[in-house]
Amino acid sequence: MDERKKQILHAIVNDYVTTAEPVGSRTISKKYGLGVSSATIRNEMSDLEELGYIEQPYTSAGRIPSDKGYRYYVDCLMEKEQLTPMEMKQVEVLFSRKNADLEQIVQATCHLLSQLTNYTSIILVPKRSDGSLERIQLIPISLYRFMVVIVSDTGFINQRVLDLPHPIEPQRLQEISEFLQKKLFGLNMEQVNSTLLEEISHQFSNHGDFKNLTIELVEQVLMKSTGDRVFLNGIINMLNQPEFRDLEKLKALFTSLEEDQIVKSLLKKERKEGTNISIGEENSIQGINHCSVISTDYKINGKTVGSVGVLGPTRMNYSKAVSILEHVTDQLSWILEKILKK
Amino acid sequence: MDERKKQILHAIVNDYVTTAEPVGSRTISKKYGLGVSSATIRNEMSDLEELGYIEQPYTSAGRIPSDKGYRYYVDCLMEKEQLTPMEMKQVEVLFSRKNADLEQIVQATCHLLSQLTNYTSIILVPKRSDGSLERIQLIPISLYRFMVVIVSDTGFINQRVLDLPHPIEPQRLQEISEFLQKKLFGLNMEQVNSTLLEEISHQFSNHGDFKNLTIELVEQVLMKSTGDRVFLNGIINMLNQPEFRDLEKLKALFTSLEEDQIVKSLLKKERKEGTNISIGEENSIQGINHCSVISTDYKINGKTVGSVGVLGPTRMNYSKAVSILEHVTDQLSWILEKILKK
DNA sequence: ATTAGCACTCAACAGGATAGAGTGCTAACA
DNA sequence: TGTTAGCACTCTATCCTGTTGAGTGCTAAT
Numbered sequence: 030m031d032e033r034k035k036q037i038l039h040a041i042v043n044d045y046v047t048t049a050e051p052v053g054s055r056t057i058s059k060k061y062g063l064g065v066s067s068a069t070i071r072n073e074m075s076d077l078e079e080l081g082y083i084e085q086p087y088t089s090a091g092r093i094p095s096d097k098g099y100r101y102y103v104d105c106l107m108e109k110e111q112l113t114p115m116e117m118k119q120v121e122v123l124f125s126r127k128n129a130d131l132e133q134i135v136q137a138t139c140h141l142l143s144q145l146t147n148y149t150s151i152i153l154v155p156k157r158s159d160g161s162l163e164r165i166q167l168i169p170i171s172l173y174r175f176m177v178v179i180v181s182d183t184g185f186i187n188q189r190v191l192d193l194p195h196p197i198e199p200q201r202l203q204e205i206s207e208f209l210q211k212k213l214f215g216l217n218m219e220q221v222n223s224t225l226l227e228e229i230s231h232q233f234s235n236h237g238d239f240k241n242l243t244i245e246l247v248e249q250v251l252m253k254s255t256g257d258r259v260f261l262n263g264i265i266n267m268l269n270q271p272e273f274r275d276l277e278k279l280k281a282l283f284t285s286l287e288e289d290q291i292v293k294s295l296l297k298k299e300r301k302e303g304t305n306i307s308i309g310e311e312n313s314i315q316g317i318n319h320c321s322v323i324s325t326d327y328k329i330n331g332k333t334v335g336s337v338g339v340l341g342p343t344r345m346n347y348s349k350a351v352s353i354l355e356h357v358t359d360q361l362s363w364i365l366e367k368i369l370k371k
Numbered sequence: 372m373d374e375r376k377k378q379i380l381h382a383i384v385n386d387y388v389t390t391a392e393p394v395g396s397r398t399i400s401k402k403y404g405l406g407v408s409s410a411t412i413r414n415e416m417s418d419l420e421e422l423g424y425i426e427q428p429y430t431s432a433g434r435i436p437s438d439k440g441y442r443y444y445v446d447c448l449m450e451k452e453q454l455t456p457m458e459m460k461q462v463e464v465l466f467s468r469k470n471a472d473l474e475q476i477v478q479a480t481c482h483l484l485s486q487l488t489n490y491t492s493i494i495l496v497p498k499r500s501d502g503s504l505e506r507i508q509l510i511p512i513s514l515y516r517f518m519v520v521i522v523s524d525t526g527f528i529n530q531r532v533l534d535l536p537h538p539i540e541p542q543r544l545q546e547i548s549e550f551l552q553k554k555l556f557g558l559n560m561e562q563v564n565s566t567l568l569e570e571i572s573h574q575f576s577n578h579g580d581f582k583n584l585t586i587e588l589v590e591q592v593l594m595k596s597t598g599d600r601v602f603l604n605g606i607i608n609m610l611n612q613p614e615f616r617d618l619e620k621l622k623a624l625f626t627s628l629e630e631d632q633i634v635k636s637l638l639k640k641e642r643k644e645g646t647n648i649s650i651g652e653e654n655s656i657q658g659i660n661h662c663s664v665i666s667t668d669y670k671i672n673g674k675t676v677g678s679v680g681v682l683g684p685t686r687m688n689y690s691k692a693v694s695i696l697e698h699v700t701d702q703l704s705w706i707l708e709k710i711l712k713k
Numbered sequence: 714a715t716t717a718g719c720a721c722t723c724a725a726c727a728g729g730a731t732a733g734a735g736t737g738c739t740a741a742c743a
Numbered sequence: 744t745g746t747t748a749g750c751a752c753t754c755t756a757t758c759c760t761g762t763t764g765a766g767t768g769c770t771a772a773t
Contacts, residue, residue: 053766068716071767089722089767130532168508170522174710176530178520180512190472190528192710265625268618276616283607368516368534395735410747413736431736431753 030080035106036063037073038082042094042102046346049271051091096309096343099321103306103347110348112356116145124360131186131365135260138361143263145353148341149286153257153296155335158185161217167206172196177246181218183329184369191245222251257335259289272319272342281316296324296336304351309343319343323350327362329369337361377448378405379415380424384436384444388688391613393433438651438685441663445648445689452690454698458487466702473528473707477602480703485605487695490683491628495599495638497677500527503559509548514538519592525671526711531592536583564593599677601631612684614661623658638666638678646693651685661685665692669704671711679703
């Protein structure tokens with residue numbers, strides 16, 4: 030893989046990303062000043078094909094990068110691209126908004142990300158914090174229903190409405206609420222779990238209603254709050270990609286994207302620190318095999334909280350997408366930190 | 372519009388709905404036993420075309436129903452279709468689930484509806500109840516943030532997280548919370564608004580923090596909580612409809628469906644009691660002009676709360692869709708009633 | 714090692730012929 | 744007077760064919 034081959038591969042990727050047409054030797058020798066003729070390029074391209082970095086859709090067509098080619102490109106050739114002032118501005122405007130809660134911020138961030146990249150954006154937000162319990166409160170709604178709100182010291186809020194088999198007076202609920210607050214304050218979520226289940230429910234085993242209620246609490250609120258919420262935006266952008274002119278491909282893609290589980294798995298593979306890129310077949314999911322996913326984590330106080338990703342066709346503008354993704358994610362980390370800890 | 376014309380129109384709609392191909396005179400005389408030859412049918416069809424109920428895509432093709440034709444069909448010809456035992460079963464399974472909150476129920480209902488119909492389903496849930504205030508509670512999250520929960524006597528829950536410019540001690544917040552509860556209990560939401568703004572904030576004008584807080588409360592929680600939440604499901608189903616083979620139409624449709632405002636407006640037009648059907652150009656929205664919307668309301672204790680709708684191509688199975696929609700909506704009303712009032 | 718030249722390949726496009734579905738009209742029929 | 748068989752006509756969809764042009768691989772000359 031000498032210097033010239035790299036340049037040629039680079040040129041092929043660049044050209045194909047913008048035109049979506051197979052790239053010929055003549056195009057390269059003309060548009061990208063390598064100082065050699067198309068015949069020379071042809072020989073090099075022949076080598077590149079043999080090495081598996083590029084491929085021909087059919088004999089005597091131009092070349093397009095293979096998954097392996099894109100992989101080499103993002104690993105070795107790609108350089109970062111600056112955001113335009115315009116783009117910077119848009120990000121700035123979004124993140125200077127006041128008085129938004131977590132959900133709104135994430136929603137808006139997701140929207141912005143898909144708008145800036147023209148691809149599909151994904152954000153995962155964990156449902157449960159691994160911080161310690163700061164506050165628990167039960168709020169009566171009717172005799173048979175109440176709301177639980179749990180706030181962790183990291184500022185995460187978890188709430189849910191529960192039904193009761195038997196009525197509980199608001200008064201009594203308030204007592205229980207205060208009791209729980211005293212008992213559970215400062216414990217981490219695993220401890221909350223076990224404390225609720227073992228100690229408290231045992232100690233109160235003669236109070237039928239209370240025991241049932243704690244079991245409910247654990248099962249419904251704490252247990253079921255594992256996993257992540259999925260935010261997805263800009264699926265329509267895929268309609269503008271020529272590779273999805275084909276209705277069958279489109280349907281396969283959309284079907285996969287409708288499954289939260291699948292979307293999650295795209296961002297949750299084995300991964301190294303920082304920004305990850307998963308290309309084409311590497312995703313090994315029905316319908317996503319013509320797509321690439323760029324993902325990174327957002328953090329609060331240096332601690333990884335959730336993930337952000339951009340999904341586009343393998344023929345996507347990696348350098349641009351990476352820059353935007355990283356910038357937006359930094360801003361998201363920053364604002365969440367500001368909001369949750371103040 | 373004699374009896375035979377009606378039968379023929381009925382046959383054309385039926386056939387076109389299932390095949391998506393223009394219907395010829397021969398098809399009708401063979402498949403639908405009218406006892407007359409294709410030539411007679413041809414004469415009748417010629418009349419029907421003149422009356423505007425059907426149209427020809429091009430000379431010497433079969434006929435397809437026009438918007439006006441569908442309108443006549445749904446108004447005069449359509450008969451209700453029974454749900455299959457299988458479908459009944461699916462509905463039953465969903466609505467016998469325990470311990471779900473409003474959001475989950477609506478989400479699941481929306482999913483079920485799109486699955487049963489194979490079209491796109493829409494549900495609107497109002498953000499604010501017009502009942503009276505049953506409970507208001509402020510829950511501290513940090514010194515600068517707290518959560519407001521408002522419960523109405525109809526069981527609607529409204530919650531939001533607010534930021535404060537100055538810190539407020541949990542203790543103090545609790546006092547305010549109790550004060551508000553006493554002061555606002557039993558008032559309807561407009562009264563809550565005015566009471567908060569005028570009386571209380573005036574009375575406490577020397578308490579800077581409290582005054583600011585009430586203004587926040589009104590603006591952020593009560594004012595911004597007008598409008599509806601939109602649930603949408605099964606957009607992919609549209610990909611299976613031959614009329615959306617055309618990518619341009621598809622893009623127009625998807626773009627419109629991405630706007631919550633537009634989706635809302637589909638269910639919010641002037642409408643009569645019960646089930647409404649809006650056909651093709653009647654929707655007068657970019658991208659929705661090849662679609663029909665069937666919508667109805669769900670109620671709690673006989674009082675209209677929100678809307679449920681099914682969106683499909685104008686060539687949709689109206690009778691089936693209406694039956695499913697009405698059945699599912701009934702069940703939804705029923706379960707919400709059960710949950711919210713007990 | 715590079716390049717000009719040339720024969721070869723193949724998708725894309727355009728034009729033309731053909732088939733078939735469906736119509737409208739007319740004349741015969743009950 | 745309503746119905747029907749027959750027939751000419753229309754128009755799309757499909758298939759086939761030839762042509763064009765982009766791009767390649769190979770060879771021989773530089």
